[in-house]
Amino acid sequence: MASKSFRSLLSLARPQRKLGYVSHRNIRFVASTSILANARPNFPCVDAHAARESLLVSLSKRPPADEDEDETGPEPPYARPSPKSYLKFHSEAPLQLTYGSSLPSFDVAYETWGKLSERRDNVILLHTGLSASSHAASTEINSAEGWWEKFIGPGKALDTNQFFIICTNVLGGCYGSTGPSSIDPTTGTEYATRFPVISIFDMVQAQFRLLDHLGVDKLYASVGSSMGAMQSLAAGWLHPKRVGKIVSISGTARSTPSSIAMRFAQRSVLMADPNWNNGFYYDGLPPHTGMKLARQIATITYRSGPEWDLRFGRKFRASPSTDQEPDQPRVPALCPDFLIETYLDHQGEQFCLKYDANSLIYISKAMDLFDMTSPALESLSLSWPKAVASAHLGHSKSHPPPPNPAPHLPDLAAGLQPLAHIPTLILGVQSDILFTVDQQREVADALRMAGNHSVSYYELGGVWGHDTFLLDVLNVGGAIRGFLS
Amino acid sequence: MASKSFRSLLSLARPQRKLGYVSHRNIRFVASTSILANARPNFPCVDAHAARESLLVSLSKRPPADEDEDETGPEPPYARPSPKSYLKFHSEAPLQLTYGSSLPSFDVAYETWGKLSERRDNVILLHTGLSASSHAASTEINSAEGWWEKFIGPGKALDTNQFFIICTNVLGGCYGSTGPSSIDPTTGTEYATRFPVISIFDMVQAQFRLLDHLGVDKLYASVGSSMGAMQSLAAGWLHPKRVGKIVSISGTARSTPSSIAMRFAQRSVLMADPNWNNGFYYDGLPPHTGMKLARQIATITYRSGPEWDLRFGRKFRASPSTDQEPDQPRVPALCPDFLIETYLDHQGEQFCLKYDANSLIYISKAMDLFDMTSPALESLSLSWPKAVASAHLGHSKSHPPPPNPAPHLPDLAAGLQPLAHIPTLILGVQSDILFTVDQQREVADALRMAGNHSVSYYELGGVWGHDTFLLDVLNVGGAIRGFLS
Structure with missing residues (x-):
């Protein structure tokens, strides 16, 4: 558990976020499918949850943000003690x-x-x-x-x-x-x-x-x-x-x-996150992984199939896996690979620290x-x-x-x-x-x-x-x- | 981690399952909403994951099942060493x-x-x-x-x-x-x-x-x-x-x-389960919570809205919460409460130990x-x-x-x-x-x-x-x- 409350933690996380601290999307995705080596495969999309957790823990140890810092925006960090933007x-x-x-x-x-x-x-x-x-x-x-x-x-x-x-x-x-x-x-x-x-x-x-x-x-x-x-x-x-x-x-x-049913699925993945802790996470770390997964499901319901067909089709992410042999067919990854997958992953990542998990559940x-x-x-x-x-x-x-x-x-x-x-x-x-x-x-x-x-x-x-x-x-x-x- | 492999564990879990060991659906759901008492609310739907985990651990300590036990059925326990039913x-x-x-x-x-x-x-x-x-x-x-x-x-x-x-x-x-x-x-x-x-x-x-x-x-x-x-x-x-x-x-x-997108959401919740362990769980406990959540999402895609409207409508589960005051309106629970929710919960629970998580991901x-x-x-x-x-x-x-x-x-x-x-x-x-x-x-x-x-x-x-x-x-x-x- 972090020593600072999640509210002050969020204000610390925010400027970092702009710099892309949740950077697994920039990390090269490594194909998990090679059986040439006996090494265990890497899953950057899974490691991202642990990386986010570590970052939140380390941020919680930094001094609190300056109160005068610009905190305005379309979705202000929630539960700020002294609102200035509304x-x-x-x-x-x-x-x-x-x-x-x-x-x-x-x-x-x-x-x-x-x-x-x-x-x-x-x-x-x-x-x-x-x-x-x-x-x-x-x-x-x-x-x-x-x-x-x-x-x-x-x-x-x-x-x-x-x-x-x-x-x-x-x-x-x-x-x-x-x-x-x-x-x-x-x-x-x-x-x-x-x-x-x-x-x-x-x-x-x-x-x-x-x-x-x-x-x-x-x-x-x-x-x-x-x-x-x-x-x-x-x-x-x-x-x-x-x-x-x-x-x-x-x-x-x-x-x-x-x-x-669609909202139930979102609440279920959120409430299954151990960080949710039956809703009592305000003195610790928030259920950021559950929030990311919930948002991915929600995003599916917000758009339509025809739009995705037009927008993404069946295109893969731009950079192929690093295990790729030049003359072999493209080896797909188990982590997000199709553009529709990286889009949903991104939507979840963007949202997971912006909104309170309990608010999502109640509303x-x-x-x-x-x-x-x-x-x-x-x-x-x-x-x-x-x-x-x-x-x-x-x-x-x-x-x-x-x-x-x-x-x-x-x-x-x-x-x-x-x-x-x-x-x-x-x-x-x-x-x-x-x-x-x-x-x-x-x-x-x-x-x-x-x-x-x-x-x-x-x-x-x-x-x-x-x-x-x-x-x-x-x-x-x-x-x-x-x-x- | 359990001492026995998941394969032998499954054969132990099976007869128990028939007796309803995953019994949270039979536990009375307790409303989480009373502000009368300052006690922390209960969430049986969340406790069910830990209960399932504890049961799997305790089953892993029992002697292995008799090889002659009847193991036939529509979906035989997977990866059995000596198949008799096919x-x-x-x-x-x-x-x-x-x-x-x-x-x-x-x-x-x-x-x-x-x-x-x-x-x-x-x-x-x-x-x-x-x-x-x-x-x-x-x-x-x-x-x-x-x-x-x-x-x-x-x-x-x-x-x-x-x-x-x-x-x-x-x-x-x-x-x-x-x-x-x-x-x-x-x-x-x-x-x-x-x-x-x-x-x-x-x-x-x-x-x-x-x-x-x-x-x-x-x-x-x-x-x-x-x-x-x-x-x-x-x-x-x-x-x-x-x-x-x-x-x-x-x-x-x-x-x-x-x-x-719908299958990606299922894989994501499954791979986020710590038990999944990048796929290397065969000597330990399987990602049963992730499997349950994944199956809930899958079930949503298998049926149609009109059928659910006819079948469940907006009916609640039969037994109201125990915190209910007789003259007050029914207090809804944050755990599964509508029949559509208990249906999805049940579908997930039934499936989560029946199928191998990695098979789900690959297929x-x-x-x-x-x-x-x-x-x-x-x-x-x-x-x-x-x-x-x-x-x-x-x-x-x-x-x-x-x-x-x-x-x-x-x-x-x-x-x-x-x-x-x-x-x-x-x-x-x-x-x-x-x-x-x-x-x-x-x-x-x-x-x-x-x-x-x-x-x-x-x-x-x-x-x-x-x-x-x-x-x-x-x-x-x-x-x-x-x-x-």
């Missing part, structure tokens, strides 16, 4: 949670863009996906590019000439909001896995406490992609009178067994638990909201019921009934394998069945899969701009 | 491999059904998927049900009244054929990761050495599903004059980046490397076969080129040219996410483009995904029976 709302009042527990107090980290109107009626609440921070775009106090930089600004999809945009780090996260890596005020130590299981609704309740604090009574719109789309729908459900419009991009109203679980069908909602300790006016249940003439309705459609329509009077944009991507286009259709159909006559529905083509919402400024941005105007 | 062909002549290496000698384990005709012209060579043994159906020396029991027998898809069926354990496997767990005759110890990287073509060459030994000059048909379909096509390519018909079910002629790599496009084939040390007669390149009138041909189609057609005169059945499943229906169409289109006018092509519906070939006796079996008759 704003923070602290609530001393407790937060009652969906599954019966409560947090005695909590923080919400947030950033804003544009100017709040005098009537405070131009607010867009932007929700994030699983691992993103509040840094959706550059700000005066953090000039680094944000994760939705091209979608936020004057004349952009979220037009800062018109709107005041707020983005928060979600409850359970590790970029300034209260999560498993935060100090539990009742014990004085990190929550770790004593943190309660949270829901998407809890994330939204925390956001609305921030809105109360800012004096914002009604949102112009609630906007989100991926897990952010879940929050966007949940905001409309919890507070139908406080949400003017809803944008749900590549989301769902009901996590399916397939998507639960991915919250996604699994998300279910807006009426029986599921009734099982939670939530007060069922009254719709603004009684909805006229039933499909409109222009949008009759689908010929083969999903089996859960009536329950989902009943669950979404509070959203019957909120204009809603549902946008999905046909190549998305995580939040499939079937799920997008299901949300749109259920809203229409719930009596919502203002459902805009778009399907996008293209090969970017789930990540389309980060990449397709023209089509995703265009649909949002049109819907919000 | 036949074995031993070759003292070396096997030259595709990537330049060679094996000094090798074994092929096999089983047969039906009766060889006097003219030896009724032979069907049945190829297996990744992890299956030669035990496709029950035999006189092994009465246990096989993995294709319902497809083999009198009047069945592979009709034993008519055909003599041979199924082998593949080269690289661990059920009697030479693989990484076999003893390298040049060193007297297990090959481990000194085993050379092998290809699908190498597996088929080993099978044809068995056919030579049995005096079988020409196959009536080469039949396989999944990786077996790859072998089935490879057999036709290597020996166009010795293969009468080809059946390829849910296979591909060119592994795609998506399927490589899954062989699948990744499979590519029948002409440039890929030309890069291998294989002699390009001469077709039986010059093919008439170009599509037939009844099967003109597809309107949007896959980009690799011309190269694939050139690669498949040796199969131009072999009647071929290509069967795919629309819900298969691993070997997608696009890949099935690609093979059929390429064969037709190569001048093959006897391509039968079927697509099946249903919700079983890739596993359809194991389950759908009516449709898969019917198509095979019709094609072979």
Whole structure:
């Protein structure tokens, strides 16, 4: 175990990382297949885990980083004690949670863009996906590019000439909001896995406490992609009178067994890492190997097969193995060899020290638990909201019921009934394998069945899969701009 | 490290396993979410790995199993020293491999059904998927049900009244054929990761050495599903004059980046298990945790989302957590909780001691490397076969080129040219996410483009995904029976 906490360790690791300290990708991969010699083969991809561990241990012995060091960036090192790159709302009042527990107090980290109107009626609440921070775009106090930089600004999809945009780090996260890596005020130590299981609704309740604090009574719109789309729908459900419009991009109203399975696989490899230590690793070394493996699996679900076929095909990494005989066929390696493999390896390596493992576990679980069908909602300790006016249940003439309705459609329509009077944009991507286009259709159909006559529905083509919402400024941005105007 | 080898250890573990020694699924899952007490939460799903390890260590200290003990079954414990449940062909002549290496000698384990005709012209060579043994159906020396029991027998898809069926354990496997767990005759110890990287073509060459030994000059048909379909096509390519018909079910002629990515994720979690020890674990404990995690990921690719939706929906495991307050909402657990999670957990647990980790790595790599496009084939040390007669390149009138041909189609057609005169059945499943229906169409289109006018092509519906070939006796079996008759 290292002597310093992982939080201070991370700040040490960061500048090094930029210099490529996790350098196994630059090491020549050695073919493991020669039977000419009896020497045991080398596996640089396996050695990389031990090398990362050694480096973290040695870094933990260096003096702490200068507090004035530039620590801004799209994803600030998590759980920094003195945030300088975002704003923070602290609530001393407790937060009652969906599954019966409560947090005695909590923080919400947030950033804003544009100017709040005098009537405070131009607010867009932007929700994030699983691992993103509040840094959706550059700000005066953090000039680094944000994760939705091209979608936020004057004349952009979220037009800062018109709107005041707020983005928060979600409850359970590790970029300034209260999560498993935060100090539990009742014990004085990190929550770790004593943190309660949270829901998407809890994330939204925390956001609305921030809105109360800012004096914002009604949102112009609630906007989100991926897990952010879940929050966007949940905001409309919890507070139908406080949400003017809803944008749900590549989301769902009901996590399916397939998507639960993919997230379960990620949690399983993470929790099997001995460093995870049942979640109590904050005084030692983090489960960096488990995080790398989990991120590799996640990355598979974020893109699509057709894109990889176009981008990587079956190409191998550039440099062949060193055991190669000049006249012999190329000897493949058991370590990453195809470009698709080195890509996944790289994605995992980049992420494994950037994000808190427990946050990943809790937030991915919250996604699994998300279910807006009426029986599921009734099982939670939530007060069922009254719709603004009684909805006229039933499909409109222009949008009759689908010929083969999903089996859960009536329950989902009943669950979404509070959203019957909120204009809603549902946008999905046909190549998305995580939040499939079937799920997008299901949300749109259920809203229409719930009596919502203002459902805009778009399907996008293209090969970017789930990540389309980060990449397709023209089509995703265009649909949002049109819907919000 | 245990004092006994893993091979003898396995035989000890087996009877215990039947008694449910890996019993964490029967342990009550304890909710990890209570913040009432300051006690650290329990994670039975994580403890299960350590419990399995302890049990393996304690089993290794028991006396070895009685040699007469009944060890038959569909998947015999691997690398048994004296096989009783299958036949074995031993070759003292070396096997030259595709990537330049060679094996000094090798074994092929096999089983047969039906009766060889006097003219030896009724032979069907049945190829297996990744992890299956030669035990496709029950035999006189092994009465246990096989993995294709319902497809083999009198009047069945592979009709034993008519055909003599041979199924082998593949080269690289661990059920009697030479693989990484076999003893390298040049060193007297297990090959481990000194085993050379092998290809699908190498597996088929080993099978044809068995056919030579049995005096079988020409196959009536080469039949396989999944990786077996790859072998089935490879057999036709290597020996166009010795293969009468080809059946390829849910296979591909060119592994795609998506399927490589899923197998890469499995290898990565396995190789990260410290027990893997760069492949040298045969004198100690196997990487059982890595194997369990790898199998969980694999299982996700074997079934389809729609089936899981029908089968599991969003149902939780039957028994709620013990921390449950009666009037409170159900508190979810971070360990497996949804039925889809307990299903995947169980699949991983069942498999993790049944199969050799190095075999999984080598065979899954062989699948990744499979590519029948002409440039890929030309890069291998294989002699390009001469077709039986010059093919008439170009599509037939009844099967003109597809309107949007896959980009690799011309190269694939050139690669498949040796199969131009072999009647071929290509069967795919629309819900298969691993070997997608696009890949099935690609093979059929390429064969037709190569001048093959006897391509039968079927697509099946249903919700079983890739596993359809194991389950759908009516449709898969019917198509095979019709094609072979």
